[in-house]
Amino acid sequence: MPARSSLCRRETVLNVNARAGSMDHSTQGGAFIDERVIFQTLEGLGPVADPVHVREILAKARELKGLNPEEVAVLTVVTDRGLLEELFTAARFIKETIYGPRIVLFAPLYISNLCHNECLYCAFRASNREVHRRALNQDEIANEIKLLVEQGHKRVLVVSGESYPREDGFDYIIKSIETVYKTRSGPGEIRRVNVNLAPCTVEQFKQLKAAGIGTFQLFQETYHRRTYDVMHPGGRKRDYDWRVTAFDRAMRGGIDDVGMGLLFGLYDWRFEVLALLQHARHLEEVFGVGPHTISVPRMEPAVGSEIAANPPRPVSDDDFLKIVAILRMAVPYTGMIMSTRETPETRRATLALGISQISAGSRTNPGGYSDGVQETDAQFQLGDHRPLNEVIRDLADMGYIPSFCTACYRLGRTGHDFMELAKPGDIKYRCDPNALSTFLEYLLDYASPDTVAAGERLIEKQLARMDDRLRRTASKMLDKVRGGRRDVYI
The missing domain is CATH 3.20.20.70 (Aldolase class I)
Known part of the structure; x- marks a missing residue:
C-alpha cells in the first residue's frame, strides 16, 4: 500500500473535506434520501449507547424482522467491548x-x-x-x-x-x-x-x-x-x-x-x-x-x-x-x-x-x-x-459450503417470489441441496486433491446435520453429480 504521509496527499484530503463540509443539514437529495431526517436521528443519540436499550434492539433483531432507522442509529454508537460482542453474536445468529x-x-x-x-x-x-x-x-x-x-x-x-x-x-x-x-x-x-x-x-x-x-x-x-x-x-x-x-x-x-x-x-x-x-x-x-x-x-x-x-x-x-x-x-x-x-x-x-x-x-x-x-x-x-481453489479450500476448512448455485435466477425466483420462500425459511430446502450439488461439481471437475479431501469431509458433515427430508433430497442430487450429471438443481 502506498505511503500516506506526503504533504500533497494531506492537502488534497483537507481540501476535499473542506469542500464537502461537516455534518450539515442540507435538505437536498431527492424525495427518498432525506438528509435532514438522517442528521436529526444521528444528533439525537447520546454520547454512549444505553446497554438496556441496545439489548432490546438486539433481541428484536433476533426475531428476523429487521430494524428501523432509529434502532440502527443506536447500534452505530456502540463502542463498549462487551456490548459489541453481544452485537456480533446477534448478527452471527441471524446469518446462521x-x-x-x-x-x-x-x-x-x-x-x-x-x-x-x-x-x-x-x-x-x-x-x-x-x-x-x-x-x-x-x-x-x-x-x-x-x-x-x-x-x-x-x-x-x-x-x-x-x-x-x-x-x-x-x-x-x-x-x-x-x-x-x-x-x-x-x-x-x-x-x-x-x-x-x-x-x-x-x-x-x-x-x-x-x-x-x-x-x-x-x-x-x-x-x-x-x-x-x-x-x-x-x-x-x-x-x-x-x-x-x-x-x-x-x-x-x-x-x-x-x-x-x-x-x-x-x-x-x-x-x-x-x-x-x-x-x-x-x-x-x-x-x-x-x-x-x-x-x-x-x-x-x-x-x-x-x-x-x-x-x-x-x-x-x-x-x-x-x-x-x-x-x-x-x-x-x-x-x-x-x-x-x-x-x-x-x-x-x-x-x-x-x-x-x-x-x-x-x-x-x-x-x-x-x-x-x-x-x-x-x-x-x-x-x-x-486463486479460487485456495479460497474454496479456506472456506471448507472453516466449515462454509462454497456455492455456485444459479437456480433462483434461472427459475424466476427473484423479487417477490424469492422473498416468499426466504422469509418463512423454506428457501433452505432449495439452497442447501443446490449449494452441495454445485460444490461437489467443482470438487470433481476443478479442485486440487487437498481441496477435494476437505470438501468431501465437509459435505458428509453437512449431510449429517440435515433433517431427513433435506438429506434425502441432497443425497439424490449428489448421486446424480457423482454419476456424471452436471447442473443439477431444484
Whole structure:
C-alpha cells in the first residue's frame, strides 16, 4: 500500500473535506434520501449507547424482522467491548439462521475501463493519464470466460467503465453478455451473468432483461449530496438524482433483482448506512421488493488517485465489522457481498457476521485473467490475491459450503417470489441441496486433491446435520453429480 504521509496527499484530503463540509443539514437529495431526517436521528443519540436499550434492539433483531432507522442509529454508537460482542453474536445468529453455512462465489469480469466520468477516487476517471485504456473485443471476452470457467466459476459480474466503444454504444454490453453465455470450455459454462454498469434508461434495462442478466448492480458511492458533488466534478455521473433513481427505472424495465452499495470512506459511515436503508425502504414501498444484495466496499488505493490512498472519512477495521453486523440485522434477508478489496483476514471475519457472497480470484483490469494483474489498467488495488481453489479450500476448512448455485435466477425466483420462500425459511430446502450439488461439481471437475479431501469431509458433515427430508433430497442430487450429471438443481 502506498505511503500516506506526503504533504500533497494531506492537502488534497483537507481540501476535499473542506469542500464537502461537516455534518450539515442540507435538505437536498431527492424525495427518498432525506438528509435532514438522517442528521436529526444521528444528533439525537447520546454520547454512549444505553446497554438496556441496545439489548432490546438486539433481541428484536433476533426475531428476523429487521430494524428501523432509529434502532440502527443506536447500534452505530456502540463502542463498549462487551456490548459489541453481544452485537456480533446477534448478527452471527441471524446469518446462521437464514443463510446457514452457504457462501456464494463469483468473479468480476472487467470488459472495459473506458469512462467519461471524473470520479476523484477512481483510476478509470477520464482525465487519468496513468491508466492504459482498453475495451475487450468479443474474442478477448470469450478467452477471459474460458479461463474463468476452467477455474470452476459459474457466475460472473460483468463490469464496465461508464463509457462504451463508439462503434457499438450500449450494444457492446448486450453483445458481451451474449458472448459470456455462449462460451464454454470442457464441461463448464457461465450460468448467470450479473452486471455492474452505468445507470440505464428504462429501454436499456428492458434490453438487459431480454439478454438474461441476473442482478443489476450499481453503487451510489456516497449518499451525501455535497460530498457526491465534490467527488464527481465531471461526466454524466455528476447527476446525483439520475444515479439514485436508476433502480426505479430498472424495476420499470422488468428487473426486480438489484444490488446496491456505496464506497465507504467518502463520508461519515453512520450517515451512509442510514441513507442506504432509506433507499432500500423506498424500493420496498414503491415496488414491493428491496435490494437483493448490498455491497460494502471500502476505498482502496488506485493508480493516479490521491484521494483513494487517503480516504476523506476512513473506516477502521472495527467499524467495518460493525457495519457488516448492523446491516445484517437491519435487512436480514438481503444478501451481502464482500469483494477482494479486503484482505483474507478481514474477509474471514465478516463471513460469520453477515456476508453471504464473495468474489474470488478477481482481476479489476480488462483482460486481467489472460494477462495477469496490470496496475496501470486496474480500477483499484486488491487485498486478496488468492486463486479460487485456495479460497474454496479456506472456506471448507472453516466449515462454509462454497456455492455456485444459479437456480433462483434461472427459475424466476427473484423479487417477490424469492422473498416468499426466504422469509418463512423454506428457501433452505432449495439452497442447501443446490449449494452441495454445485460444490461437489467443482470438487470433481476443478479442485486440487487437498481441496477435494476437505470438501468431501465437509459435505458428509453437512449431510449429517440435515433433517431427513433435506438429506434425502441432497443425497439424490449428489448421486446424480457423482454419476456424471452436471447442473443439477431444484
